[in-house]
Structures are given as C-alpha cells and as structure tokens.
Amino acid sequence: MKGDQTETHMPETNQAALDFLLSRRSRPAKTLTTPVPDRAALTILLTAAARTPDHGKLVPWRFIVLERPALERLAGEVMARGAARGETPERIEKMYRQFADAHLAVAVVSAPVASEKVPEIEQVYSAGAACLALLNAALAAGWGANWLSGWASHDPEFLSVALGLTAAEKVAGFVHIGTESSAPPERPRPDLDAITEWVSK
Numbered sequence: 001m002k003g004d005q006t007e008t009h010m011p012e013t014n015q016a017a018l019d020f021l022l023s024r025r026s027r028p029a030k031t032l033t034t035p036v037p038d039r040a041a042l043t044i045l046l047t048a049a050a051r052t053p054d055h056g057k058l059v060p061w062r063f064i065v066l067e068r069p070a071l072e073r074l075a076g077e078v079m080a081r082g083a084a085r086g087e088t089p090e091r092i093e094k095m096y097r098q099f100a101d102a103h104l105a106v107a108v109v110s111a112p113v114a115s116e117k118v119p120e121i122e123q124v125y126s127a128g129a130a131c132l133a134l135l136n137a138a139l140a141a142g143w144g145a146n147w148l149s150g151w152a153s154h155d156p157e158f159l160s161v162a163l164g165l166t167a168a169e170k171v172a173g174f175v176h177i178g179t180e181s182s183a184p185p186e187r188p189r190p191d192l193d194a195i196t197e198w199v200s201k
C-alpha cells in the first residue's frame, strides 16, 4: 500500500547523485577564476538546466550567456545606472566588481507566459528552479559556481539597457561559473527538525 511503512521494497539508489546533493555547496564568485567552460561544455550545463520542472511546458525562462567582454560592458553600465539611481559608492563598487571580476556568468531570465492554467508565480518558481539546476549541473561537472543577484538584477532600466529584457521579464539570478581558487568553509545548514513537520493523520 502506498505510504505503508512496513513496505520492504527499496528503490534503486543513484548513490553518486545522492552523495552530490547531500554535499553540494556554492563557491563564492570572488574565488572563481579561469578557465571557464567553453561553449560546448556550457551547452551541456544549459541543457541540464533546461530540464527543469515547468508546469504546462511553457518554458517561462531563457538564458543569456555573458562572456568576458559582455561582463565588462555590464560593469560599465552599472557605474552609470548606479549613479542615476543614487546608489552609494560602496553599493556601486560591489555591483561593479560582480561583473568586472567575472569571467563567465549566465543570466537566468524569468519570462512568464500568458496562461489561464498556470499562475505566474509557478512560472517564477520554475525560473528559480532553473537557476538551481544550472548551479548544480556546473558543480556536478566540477566547476565552481555561485548564484548571485544584487540591485542591478532588480533594476528594470538596467535590465532593459544592459540585457534587452522586456518589462515583463526579470533576472532570477546571475549564475557565475568558473574554476575555484580556494575551497570555502562549510556553511551552516538548517536544523531539519525546526523546518520539518511530519503529518501522519
């Protein structure tokens, strides 16, 4: 019977995949260096990311691969837009560095589709899931990777000018990918008991 705890059948475990999921962790973008995946290697990672759960097969996301010259251009656009927004020099510098110091990043764009069946929020969740799928694919392939945002990722004017996004689109994340130069310390993980409720009747 479904959910019967006396059931003896155990599914076949993909132990390598499970071990990866139980130990995975991001590598801070600041510690990422060259080499970065070439287009063929990145295409495999994007293919994995495009295998993300997507209610109704609406494909409510797309990828913008930012190679080095594009990242330098975005860094310059951060300076102009940061000043226009009245951002502090510290916040402008931090956002500038995020692009200026990067060698490869993928903007995962949330691009909701008009649908009577699938609420927009589900499509936005799917874009977030695509970010994690890309992050995990990169980590599983042995790259360092980090999912970043920052004020520019939420600024419609910046996104329109720098990335050509429409008013309906948003950046779910910038996923930076490269070679890790130092291993990060383990990050504290949530107390599972504090966030989990078991409901049996």
Ligand SMILES: Cc1cc2nc3c(=O)[nH]c(=O)nc-3n(C[C@H](O)[C@H](O)[C@H](O)COP(=O)(O)O)c2cc1C
Residues within 6 Å of the ligand: 024, 025, 026, 027, 146, 147, 148, 149, 150, 172, 173, 187
């Ligand atoms: C939507 C989103 C945006 C994030 N933006 C940033 C950011 O701008 N800067 C940052 O240091 N971490 C940011 N993080 C956190 C890191 O991506 C990541 O959660 C953290 O480094 C630990 O990741 P791990 O659980 O893979 O080890 C963001 C996470 C999410 C989900």
